[in-house]
Amino acid sequence: MKRIAIFLEEGTREELDALLCAAQKLLRGEKGTISAAVISSGEDEAAGNVSGKVDTLLLLDPDRYHIWDTAAVAAAVARNAQEHRFDAILFPSGTFSRMTAPITAARLHAGLVAEVTDIRDEDGTIELVRPALSGRMFAGIICRPDRPLMMSIRTDAFSCPPTEAVPCRTVRSSLEPDAGIRSGIRLGERGI
Amino acid sequence: MFRIGCLVKPVPDTVEAVYDSKEHVLVRNRGPQLINPADATALSIALEYARKNPGVTVETVTMAPRSALPHLEDLIRRGADRAVLICDPLFAGSDTYVTSRIIARCLQRRRYSLILSGMSTLDGGTAHVPAQIACMLDLPHLSGITALAITKETAEAEVRTEQEILTFEAELPALLGIAYSAAQKLPYIPFEAVTRDVSGSMEIITNRELGFSAEETGSRGSLTRVSWAREYRCNRQDIMQVSSDEEGVRQVLSFLSEKGFIRP
Numbered sequence: 001m002k003r004i005a006i007f008l009e010e011g012t013r014e015e016l017d018a019l020l021c022a023a024q025k026l027l028r029g030e031k032g033t034i035s036a037a038v039i040s041s042g043e044d045e046a047a048g049n050v051s052g053k054v055d056t057l058l059l060l061d062p063d064r065y066h067i068w069d070t071a072a073v074a075a076a077v078a079r080n081a082q083e084h085r086f087d088a089i090l091f092p093s094g095t096f097s098r099m100t101a102p103i104t105a106a107r108l109h110a111g112l113v114a115e116v117t118d119i120r121d122e123d124g125t126i127e128l129v130r131p132a133l134s135g136r137m138f139a140g141i142i143c144r145p146d147r148p149l150m151m152s153i154r155t156d157a158f159s160c161p162p163t164e165a166v167p168c169r170t171v172r173s174s175l176e177p178d179a180g181i182r183s184g185i186r187l188g189e190r191g192i
Numbered sequence: 193m194f195r196i197g198c199l200v201k202p203v204p205d206t207v208e209a210v211y212d213s214k215e216h217v218l219v220r221n222r223g224p225q226l227i228n229p230a231d232a233t234a235l236s237i238a239l240e241y242a243r244k245n246p247g248v249t250v251e252t253v254t255m256a257p258r259s260a261l262p263h264l265e266d267l268i269r270r271g272a273d274r275a276v277l278i279c280d281p282l283f284a285g286s287d288t289y290v291t292s293r294i295i296a297r298c299l300q301r302r303r304y305s306l307i308l309s310g311m312s313t314l315d316g317g318t319a320h321v322p323a324q325i326a327c328m329l330d331l332p333h334l335s336g337i338t339a340l341a342i343t344k345e346t347a348e349a350e351v352r353t354e355q356e357i358l359t360f361e362a363e364l365p366a367l368l369g370i371a372y373s374a375a376q377k378l379p380y381i382p383f384e385a386v387t388r389d390v391s392g393s394m395e396i397i398t399n400r401e402l403g404f405s406a407e408e409t410g411s412r413g414s415l416t417r418v419s420w421a422r423e424y425r426c427n428r429q430d431i432m433q434v435s436s437d438e439e440g441v442r443q444v445l446s447f448l449s450e451k452g453f454i455r456p
Contacts, residue, residue, distance in 0.1 A: 106292065136206050139421040141416050182330055192356055
């Protein structure tokens with residue numbers, strides 16, 4: 001487990017820290033790299049939160065990508081994953097990541113485990129723990145080892161001590177939304 | 193013709209469910225079952241639209257053992273025009289990815305103007321299947337929908353995030369995931385329909401029609417597998433009583449924040 005990608009839906013510090021905690025559990029003390037992808041211009045709070053905490057920050061242009069356009073976002077995340085051959089891809093269990101994650105997994109033909117609350121190493125095999133039957137049970141899930149390990153995590157279930165800052169390379173994604181992807185979803189009103 | 197497909201799944205009663213700890217699967221043909229509540233919400237929306245718009249038909253599509261047939265017959269008696277059951281021993285033990293492939297291939301056999309589904313199920317609760325089917329069928333997708341207005345060419349959908357309420361317009365055909373609503377109920381079965389023979393409106397689809405290989409389905413084709421599963425027993429907690437005043441509200445908010453249900 002060497003290369004891990006995380007996707008940020010909100011870009012908040014809490015979300016980032018939870019995903020980084022899960023990523024560190026996957027690395028199991030080994031040396032590896034963590035890349036983060038977020039829809040951001042690079043000038044906002046999300047980019048500021050991430051900078052210095054991951055090895056690579058991939059910025060998806062907010063003029064071209066929208067968090068609710070899950071088909072396009074998933075296509076970009078999948079293409080990035082294929083290019084960089086990530087060993088694992090982590091999502092938060094957010095409103096839109098709940099759609100983006102399974103679509104990304106379908107594109108990569110990879111197994112996906114939802115709502116992960118713990119990550120365990122069982123004699124070298126990674127088990128992802130999640131609730132089932134409306135919380136009446138907990139299950140350990142294993143993914144096929146020849147595909148990226150994919151999961152969405154319950155961010156409130158992961159808490160780790162802060163790690164040291166690392167040199168962070170920021171990359172403005174040149175990924176154009178795939179012309180072949182049919183979104184068909186348009187944002188209307190926003191309200192509270 | 194405006195045809196609505198509704199993905200419907202019978203799920204075990206979460207209290208009485210039977211789990212095979214050896215095979216790591218839910219024993220779906222034992223124990224009481226109910227229609228997944230969010231799927232029932234989605235179906236009731238479809239039936240309501242069909243009632244108000246002559247010419248609109250509603251079909252349910254279900255992947256389950258044959259023990260699901262009585263549930264599907266009842267859905268026809270409640271107003272669905274047709275029920276499709278995808279059932280084959282080869283499909284047992286399929287994970288969400290394989291399940292999505294199987295259902296997607298079945299849906300491709302008919303032309304749907306709109307496909308509705310519950311956003312997640314009581315048993316697995318992954319919310320993977322609607323999104324993955326939409327991807328496989330190249331359909332616009334949105335989930336977590338709390339209100340839906342359907343027209344012949346578009347659907348206006350409301351989605352609530354933690355911070356705001358968003359309204360979207362989806363081009364049809366689309367696959368939309370509906371959040372459970374206690375206010376949106378399936379119609380009752382009319383008295384005269386209780387014993388009606390609806391077998392002519394049912395169709396069972398097996399792998400003969402869908403054509404998967406054994407390696408593509410069940411646990412062999414799955415990309416994830418259950419390594420272990422254990423029941424979670426709640427420990428009895430001391431009851432905390434709060435008063436219905438400012439202090440009580442503060443205590444409840446503090447509890448919810450501490451447990452992670454709300455942000456501080």
